[in-house]
Amino acid sequence: MKKINLILLAAGDSERFGKENKLITQIKDTAMIEHALKLTTAYEWNKITVVTKYQEVFEMSKKYNATVAWNLRSDLGISYSIKLGLDNGPDADAFCFLVCDQPYLTENTVKSLIELFNTSDKGIACVRCGDRTGNPVVFDSKYFDELKSLKGDVGGKKVVLDNMEDVAFLEVSDKKELEDIDYR
Numbered sequence: 001m002k003k004i005n006l007i008l009l010a011a012g013d014s015e016r017f018g019k020e021n022k023l024i025t026q027i028k029d030t031a032m033i034e035h036a037l038k039l040t041t042a043y044e045w046n047k048i049t050v051v052t053k054y055q056e057v058f059e060m061s062k063k064y065n066a067t068v069a070w071n072l073r074s075d076l077g078i079s080y081s082i083k084l085g086l087d088n089g090p091d092a093d094a095f096c097f098l099v100c101d102q103p104y105l106t107e108n109t110v111k112s113l114i115e116l117f118n119t120s121d122k123g124i125a126c127v128r129c130g131d132r133t134g135n136p137v138v139f140d141s142k143y144f145d146e147l148k149s150l151k152g153d154v155g156g157k158k159v160v161l162d163n164m165e166d167v168a169f170l171e172v173s174d175k176k177e178l179e180d181i182d183y184r
Contacts, residue, residue, distance in 0.1 A: 001044075002093040002117075002118055003091075004045060004046055004093065004095070004114065004138065005045060005046050005049065005085075005089045005094070005095050006043075006047070006048045006096045006098060007049050007051065007082070007085030007086070007088075007089075007095055007097050007098070008036055008037070008040075008049070008051065008066070008099075008100055009078065009082070009085070009097060009098070009099050010023055010033055010036070010050055010052040010054070010057050010099075011052050011053045011071035011081045012078075012101075021057075022101060023056075023057060023100050023101065024054075024056050027103035028103065030103070031060070032100060032101050032103050033056070033057050033100050035100075035103050036099075036100035036102070037050075037060055037061065037064045039098065040066065041064075042107040042111045042114070043110065043111060043114050045096075046091075047088075047092065048064065048066040048067065049068070049069050049085050049089055050066045050067070050069070051068075051069045051071050051081040051084050051085045051088075052070070052071060053071050053072055053074055057100075067089070069084040069085055069087070069088040071084055076152070077151075077152040077154065078153055078155040079150035079151050079152055079153070079154055082097070082147055082148075082155065082156065083147075085097070086144060086148055090144065092141060094117065094140050094141055095138070095139050095141070095147070096113075096114070096117075096136055096137070096138045096139075097136060097138075097139075097156055098110075098135060098136040099136075102134075105135075109170070112170055113125050113138060113170045114138065116168050116170050117138040117168065120168035122166050123139070123142055123163070123166040124138065124139055124140065124143065124159070124160055124163060124167045125137070125138040125167070125168045125169075125170060126138075126160055126168075126169055127170045127172055128170065128172070129171070129172050129173070130175070133157065133160060133169070137157075139159065143159055146162075147159055
């Protein structure tokens with residue numbers, strides 16, 4: 001079995017949401033960050049890292065034996081959070097990135113994505129609904145340097161698009177699973 005590190009990205013500024021920290025917003029009686037943390041039980045990860053700047057997220061992460069990488073420079077964009085997560089546990093065969101504002105993402109989807117990654121001959125596994133790709137995404141460690149070279153508010157989707165021939169897609173039927181909550 002491949003050693004896969006899970007990196008939860010929870011340091012965004014929630015600017016489009018219009019609140020200080022949307023991750024503590026209750027959806028279906030559960031804070032969005034709590035929902036994401038519950039998904040960590042879907043697989044036996046090599047390491048779980050939560051990248052955040054929020055004390056509330058830090059406190060919740062402790063219950064799930066997650067390591068916290070503090071991002072005090074969220075103004076540098078998603079690429080900085082990705083780098084912090086990778087730096088916090090570079091000793092893995094692969095890295096799974098999960099954003100924490102997808103309250104309808106299911107444990108079954110996470111399990112199926114990991115199974116797809118472990119059984120395919122591809123270096124990237126990504127969820128998709130129709131022509132829309134989304135999170136979570138798993139990257140083989142061969143993409144470590146490419147992910148670390150991202151700049152600004154550019155995330156792993158760039159690596160996916162640049163390497164489409166090496167992507168295995170998990171088709172999900174409910175596009176709501178891939179939607180983040182930002183109340184635009």
